[in-house]
Amino acid sequence: MRKPLILFSLLVFALGTAIWSMVPSPTQTASAEQSLDLVEGKQQYQDYCASCHGANLEGQPDWRSVGPDGILPAPPHDETGHTWHHSDSALFDYTKLGGAEALARQGVDFQSGMPGFGDQLxxxxxxxxxxxxxSTWPDRQRDVQATRSSTERDQLDN
Structure with a gap:
């Protein structure tokens, strides 16, 4: 009588473990691409970002040179800029919190012209x-950025 009970318990444990392993972690759920809307993203970009970063993602002139106010102009978000050098989470934090706050959380004191949009978006x-x-970047830039994001997620999971 004990042997069937032990086998049943092992079966329930194995089934529970298998089901639990299929539940996505919060980072997997948050980064699921199935919920992304590029049409909405393009419209929101035009509404909130284009005034500084350009209607065609071209950025402001001389974006690599500090302006008279001590702040770097808005960089391009196309392949000529450095946006694709950063992970998904870094770009998300920079957009939500603003440049100065996002970098301060990493221990970097930096005067940034990028405002936070967490209260608007x-x-x-x-x-x-x-x-x-x-979605506007060539394959090479998308691949580099995706690898950087994946590596960061893997490091956080370990």
């Missing part, structure tokens, strides 16, 4: 904007 809208921006 939902997390989903920010992700849609970032998805739209990355």
């Amino acid at each position: 939902t997390d989903s809208e920010i992700r849609n904007i970032l998805a739209f921006i990355s």
Whole structure:
């Protein structure tokens, strides 16, 4: 009588473990691409970002040179800029919190002209904007940025 009970318990444990392993972690759920809306992202980009970063993602002139106010102009978000050098989470934080706050959380004191949009845009809208921006990059830039994001997620999971 004990042997069937032990076998049943092992079966329930194995089934529970298998089901639990299929539940996505919060980072997997948050980064699921199935919920991204590029059309909305493009419109939100035009509404919130284009005034500084350009209607065609071209950025401001002389974006690599500090202006008279001590702040760097808005960089391009196309392949000529450095946006694709950063992970998804870094871009998300920079957009939501603003440049100075996002960098301060990493221990970097930096005067940034990038405001935070966390009080104006939902997390989903920010992700849609970032998805739209990355959708305009050539394959090489998208691949580099995706690898950087994946590596960062893997490091956080370990």
